[in-house]
Amino acid sequence: MSAAFTLSLDAMGGDFAPEIVLKGAALARERYPSAHFLLFGDEAKLKPLLAQYVALAACSTIRHTDQVITGDTKPSQAIRQGRQSSMWKAIEAVKLGEAAGVVSAGNTGALMAMAKIIMRPLPGIDRPAICGLFPTRMGETTMLDLGANAQCDARNLVEFAVMGECFARAILGLERPSVGLLNIGSEDVKGTDALREASQVLRSSHLDMEFKGFIEGDDIAAGTVDVVVTDGFTGNVALKTAEGTAKLFASFLKAAIHSSWLAKFGMLFAKPVISQVMARTDARRYNGALFVGLNGVVVKSHGGTDGVGFANAIGVAVDMIARDLNTKIGEELARIAADRLEEALPVEAIGAVPQ
Amino acid sequence: MSAAFTLSLDAMGGDFAPEIVLKGAALARERYPSAHFLLFGDEAKLKPLLAQYVALAACSTIRHTDQVITGDTKPSQAIRQGRQSSMWKAIEAVKLGEAAGVVSAGNTGALMAMAKIIMRPLPGIDRPAICGLFPTRMGETTMLDLGANAQCDARNLVEFAVMGECFARAILGLERPSVGLLNIGSEDVKGTDALREASQVLRSSHLDMEFKGFIEGDDIAAGTVDVVVTDGFTGNVALKTAEGTAKLFASFLKAAIHSSWLAKFGMLFAKPVISQVMARTDARRYNGALFVGLNGVVVKSHGGTDGVGFANAIGVAVDMIARDLNTKIGEELARIAADRLEEALPVEAIGAVPQ
Numbered sequence: 001m002s003a004a005f006t007l008s009l010d011a012m013g014g015d016f017a018p019e020i021v022l023k024g025a026a027l028a029r030e031r032y033p034s035a036h037f038l039l040f041g042d043e044a045k046l047k048p049l050l051a052q053y054v055a056l057a058a059c060s061t062i063r064h065t066d067q068v069i070t071g072d073t074k075p076s077q078a079i080r081q082g083r084q085s086s087m088w089k090a091i092e093a094v095k096l097g098e099a100a101g102v103v104s105a106g107n108t109g110a111l112m113a114m115a116k117i118i119m120r121p122l123p124g125i126d127r128p129a130i131c132g133l134f135p136t137r138m139g140e141t142t143m144l145d146l147g148a149n150a151q152c153d154a155r156n157l158v159e160f161a162v163m164g165e166c167f168a169r170a171i172l173g174l175e176r177p178s179v180g181l182l183n184i185g186s187e188d189v190k191g192t193d194a195l196r197e198a199s200q201v202l203r204s205s206h207l208d209m210e211f212k213g214f215i216e217g218d219d220i221a222a223g224t225v226d227v228v229v230t231d232g233f234t235g236n237v238a239l240k241t242a243e244g245t246a247k248l249f250a251s252f253l254k255a256a257i258h259s260s261w262l263a264k265f266g267m268l269f270a271k272p273v274i275s276q277v278m279a280r281t282d283a284r285r286y287n288g289a290l291f292v293g294l295n296g297v298v299v300k301s302h303g304g305t306d307g308v309g310f311a312n313a314i315g316v317a318v319d320m321i322a323r324d325l326n327t328k329i330g331e332e333l334a335r336i337a338a339d340r341l342e343e344a345l346p347v348e349a350i351g352a353v354p355q
Numbered sequence: 356m357s358a359a360f361t362l363s364l365d366a367m368g369g370d371f372a373p374e375i376v377l378k379g380a381a382l383a384r385e386r387y388p389s390a391h392f393l394l395f396g397d398e399a400k401l402k403p404l405l406a407q408y409v410a411l412a413a414c415s416t417i418r419h420t421d422q423v424i425t426g427d428t429k430p431s432q433a434i435r436q437g438r439q440s441s442m443w444k445a446i447e448a449v450k451l452g453e454a455a456g457v458v459s460a461g462n463t464g465a466l467m468a469m470a471k472i473i474m475r476p477l478p479g480i481d482r483p484a485i486c487g488l489f490p491t492r493m494g495e496t497t498m499l500d501l502g503a504n505a506q507c508d509a510r511n512l513v514e515f516a517v518m519g520e521c522f523a524r525a526i527l528g529l530e531r532p533s534v535g536l537l538n539i540g541s542e543d544v545k546g547t548d549a550l551r552e553a554s555q556v557l558r559s560s561h562l563d564m565e566f567k568g569f570i571e572g573d574d575i576a577a578g579t580v581d582v583v584v585t586d587g588f589t590g591n592v593a594l595k596t597a598e599g600t601a602k603l604f605a606s607f608l609k610a611a612i613h614s615s616w617l618a619k620f621g622m623l624f625a626k627p628v629i630s631q632v633m634a635r636t637d638a639r640r641y642n643g644a645l646f647v648g649l650n651g652v653v654v655k656s657h658g659g660t661d662g663v664g665f666a667n668a669i670g671v672a673v674d675m676i677a678r679d680l681n682t683k684i685g686e687e688l689a690r691i692a693a694d695r696l697e698e699a700l701p702v703e704a705i706g707a708v709p710q
Contacts, residue, residue, distance in 0.1 A: 182592060184591040192505060217592040221599035221602065236539040236571075241596045242572075243572070244574070245576050246604055256628035256631050256632045259628060260627070263624060266620075269622075270621035274611065280607055281603075
């Protein structure tokens with residue numbers, strides 16, 4: 001992106017904030033020299049940190065805030081009492097047109113609750129969701145919800161499917177992305193009532209979606225579908241389980257290589273390609289999940305990430321802004337909502353259609 | 356185990372049955388020469404297959420059954436109409452004292468429903484669960500439920516914790532296994548009502564459990580706790596996601612090595628240790644999950660496993676029988692139930708106590 005643009009950063013959100021936020025912004029500035037940053041947080045803490053990054057300081061403005069939303073703050077409490085927080089103010093900057101998007105590594109529930117109040121969901125969307133990319137055997141797969149909505153009904157799942165499909169079309173460049181519902185068996189009798197109802201709606205000809213039915217946990221990495229749809233509880237557990245397993249595999253590999261001098265010798269030759277694999281499955285590379293279904297760009301970084309990871313989350317926001325993705329998703333949703341969604345979602349079958 | 360013992364096998368259960376069942380039994384016979392097998396299934400199919408394994412044939416008896424429980428049979432339908440099936444008859448053999456345990460790679464829901472009717476749950480247990488072992492950075496972790504109960508209330512989760520703790524004490528030889536509840540955040544406000552209620556009960560001094568509170572998906576592979584407790588939906592997705600990710604990592608590694616002749620050369624030296632890692636994370640090695648909470652040994656094999664995997668599932672059953680684990684779990688449960696569980700589970704707080 002060559003045109004100048006401004007990003008709003010919640011400098012106090014995350015386990016290792018504000019350090020990793022500033023480090024991440026400094027790395028991102030190298031990649032996007034035309035970026036400006038609004039840093040929301042405690043000026044007394046931010047000022048000396050920012051002084052360490054001369055180039056970043058030149059394109060950043062600190063906006064002092066007193067309040068910090070902690071990890072154990074309930075979303076309801078955050079939106080009642082947190083309006084002076086770095087998180088609230090950072091989101092508000094987008095609403096006010098001062099920034100094109102916001103990135104936070106803070107409390108996910110609070111971030112989503114605030115974003116919904118400040119930015120409002122897109123027309124026709126009841127519950128915005130967290131959407132991310134996974135590495136797979138076939139390339140990359142879109143998955144949502146990764147943790148915004150712990151409990152979901154059929155209508156929520158259908159909305160996720162529609163948003164995920166738009167996202168995959170726009171960001172992965174697929175003409176007709178395939179969609180699957182994450183379940184514990186591919187047979188129609190498996191799973192919860194919400195899953196079975198959502199499956200019925202998604203199969204309906206009104207939606208005209210490349211719906212592949214139920215998929216299972218191992219289908220995520222296999223890349224069986226382009227879009228994996230699930231509730232936020234299951235999605236979050238699956239995401240973190242996959243990350244944990246990849247780390248475990250990497251640590252087994254390192255330990256095994258260090259246990260044998262012959263292997264260490266062999267690794268002198270194999271190291272470049274092994275490093276490629278490590279990089280390809282590095283969770284930091286996939287850090288930065290988009291909140292889809294909102295009137296604005298909000299990117300959530302993993303709370304425990306480092307500067308490299310936070311820079312990647314900033315990269316996701318830049319991508320979204322550059323490609324004007326949210327507008328495209330909004331248009332697509334509006335089209336689908338008008339043409340097909342309401343027909344495919346009989347009110348009496350899966351609950352009231354939100355206003 | 357040197358004393359002779361008999362295992363009952365559902366020869367028709369699983370995606371590649373009966374072939375993989377007989378292949379698995381033949382491999383298991385080499386490991387356990389004193390084993391006898393009762394093979395339940397279609398005699399016309401089993402006879403010519405068994406003839407290929409001379410040693411296995413010498414210690415096996417075919418019991419003809421006409422009916423097969425397919426993957427899409429509902430549990431309710433299976434128990435009403437499936438009483439002449441290979442699955443039902445194989446379980447029944449344990450109840451009748453003809454076999455010490457049963458192994459099936461068939462329909463999980465049907466197997467659990469039948470086992471509950473034929474064997475009955477242990478006293479004090481409302482919902483038996485599927486319990487398995489995961490490789491972790493620290494060694495191995497017990498996880499349950501892996502798919503028997505898609506929706507669980509707080510009482511179910513507490514029972515799983517108690518059973519999992521007994522299992523870890525007995526099979527991993529731990530004096531005081533630590534227990535965690537799988538959630539989407541470690542803060543007390545996260546997750547569903549059932550999780551929060553279960554957490555409160557598990558913290559109670561009555562249970563005297565090494566309860567570590569909420570853990571997240573990446574804690575499974577990190578080995579943060581010895582026992583991971585979750586509902587069957589989440590557990591099943593996590594298990595399969597971890598398997599899928601391990602396979603993905605392995606395939607990335609293979610592809611990377613084959614892409615470079617230098618790496619291929621290096622691999623001549625590193626191959627033995629790489630193979631160790633592959634073996635350590637091979638899903639087949641962890642195949643065979645125990646149904647805990649039943650009056651009898653029932654082991655569920657992955658439906659899509661091969662002969663090597665099925666042989667490992669047989670090994671789990673042999674272990675359970677040799678160590679008389681189910682009796683130990685039963686005794687421990689009875690003791691806890693009498694001493695502490697009823698005190699820790701106020702009826703009005705988390706629903707009716709089952710009879």
